[in-house]
Amino acid sequence: MSSLIFRKWYAPHRAWLAVVGTTCALISIGCNPKYYAPNTHNVPLLQQKGNGVALFAAGEARAELQGAYAVADHFAVMLNLASFKPKDDEEGDGGEGQLFEAGVGYFHPFRKSFVFEAYGLAGIGDVENHFPSSISTNPATTGKIKSKLFRIGVQSAIGFTSKHFDVAASTRISALNYHDISGSLIFGGEDQVAYLKQQNNHLLFEPALTLRGGYKFLKLQIQLGHSFNLSHSDFQQDDGHFTIGIGYHLHK
Numbered sequence: 001m002s003s004l005i006f007r008k009w010y011a012p013h014r015a016w017l018a019v020v021g022t023t024c025a026l027i028s029i030g031c032n033p034k035y036y037a038p039n040t041h042n043v044p045l046l047q048q049k050g051n052g053v054a055l056f057a058a059g060e061a062r063a064e065l066q067g068a069y070a071v072a073d074h075f076a077v078m079l080n081l082a083s084f085k086p087k088d089d090e091e092g093d094g095g096e097g098q099l100f101e102a103g104v105g106y107f108h109p110f111r112k113s114f115v116f117e118a119y120g121l122a123g124i125g126d127v128e129n130h131f132p133s134s135i136s137t138n139p140a141t142t143g144k145i146k147s148k149l150f151r152i153g154v155q156s157a158i159g160f161t162s163k164h165f166d167v168a169a170s171t172r173i174s175a176l177n178y179h180d181i182s183g184s185l186i187f188g189g190e191d192q193v194a195y196l197k198q199q200n201n202h203l204l205f206e207p208a209l210t211l212r213g214g215y216k217f218l219k220l221q222i223q224l225g226h227s228f229n230l231s232h233s234d235f236q237q238d239d240g241h242f243t244i245g246i247g248y249h250l251h252k
Contacts, residue, residue, distance in 0.1 A: 033129045033145070033187055035178070035196060037062075037238035038227040039082040039099055040245070041170045041208045044068035045117065045161040046076050047109040050252030055221065057245030061086035064243065069250075070107070078103045078119060091133040099125035101151070118156040121174070125149050131187055138186040145183035145192050151176045159210070166212035166219065176202040195236075203230040212247065221245040 039062075044053040052069040061084055068078040080101040088094035105119030128146040135143045151174050159168025178200040185192040208225030226240040 032236065033095070033131065033185070033192055034236045034238055035127055035129075035147070036176065036202075036227070036235070037084060037097075038172075038204075038206050038225055038241050039080060039101070040064050040066065040223055040241065040243045041155060041157070041172060041206075041210065041225060042066045042068060042078050042080050042103075042119075043117075043157045043159065043168045043170050043208075043210045043223075044076065044078065044107075045115045045157075045159045045166055045168060046070040046107050047115060047161070048252060049073045050250070051076075052250035053247055054250075055245050055247035057221065057223070057243040059241055059243035062241075062243070064245070066245075074106055074108060076105055076107055076117075076119075078105070078121075080121075080123070082125075088130075093131045093133050095127070095129040097125060097127040099123050099149075099151070103155070105155075113160055113162055114158070115161060115168075116156075116158050118154065121151075121153050121155055121172075123151045125151070127178075129185065129192070131185055134185060134187050141184040141186055143185055145181070145185040145196065147178045147181040147196060149176065149178050153204070157210075163216045164213060166210070168210045170208050170210065172204070172206040172208070174204045174206070176204055199232050199235055202232060202235065204228065205230055208241075216251065217249055219247050219249060221247055 040057045049070050049072050055066040057064040064082045066080050070076040082099045085096040101121055101123030103119040103121040107117040109115050126148050130144045132143045153174030155172040157168050157170035178196055181196050205228045210223045212219040212221045214220050223243050229235045
């Protein structure tokens with residue numbers, strides 16, 4: 001029995017997404033649908049015009065591309081792309097999601113090696129869950145639900161950057177909206193389309209810690225983050241992320 005419980009808890013889950021950004025991500029675990037997962041924070045720590053970062057990051061059932069470039073001293077643009085596609089479980093339950101996010105922001109280097117930055121972000125994406133295991137008890141349904149999403153927010157960070165090592169703490173505050181919700185999925189006796197339509201607006205608070213190490217132009221990155229849903233604390237979402245990435249850093 002314990003192994004069965006563990007298997008259902010750990011079974012691959014489905015993603016949204018997803019930020020222009022991120023974020024967002026959306027993941028669905030095998031035991032029940034989930035509609036959101038946070039994407040990796042893009043924390044470039046740029047210091048002057050001409051600086052840039054291109055990063056590939058990966059985590060459980062996700063792959064992400066990120067870029068940022070300083071178009072002027074103190075001003076930069078960024079792009080984020082996240083794709084979530086876990087493997088379906090033994091019953092074919094699962095899902096996938098994507099997020100495309102763009103941002104513009106301000107950065108301010110101080111005390112030689114420290115940087116403060118703040119970016120306004122806007123992202124679009126979609127999420128889809130399919131639970132064919134639910135059709136046998138609900139034959140009038142398709143066992144599927146899909147939705148488009150829009151996320152807008154502000155991300156700020158403060159960090160230390162050097163030739164071989166970076167560390168940064170960041171926070172992202174976002175408003176998340178689901179729209180064009182369709183399908184017919186009943187899970188756990190609850191109509192999931194009605195559930196998502198009733199809880200289609202959310203306020204998210206998402207802190208993260210980023211560590212990078214390597215060479216001036218090429219650094220390995222790890223990031224650990226958490227997602228707090230301030231609107232619906234029991235919303236069916238993934239509450240955090242851990243990703244590993246490799247980034248190319250352009251210096252003027």
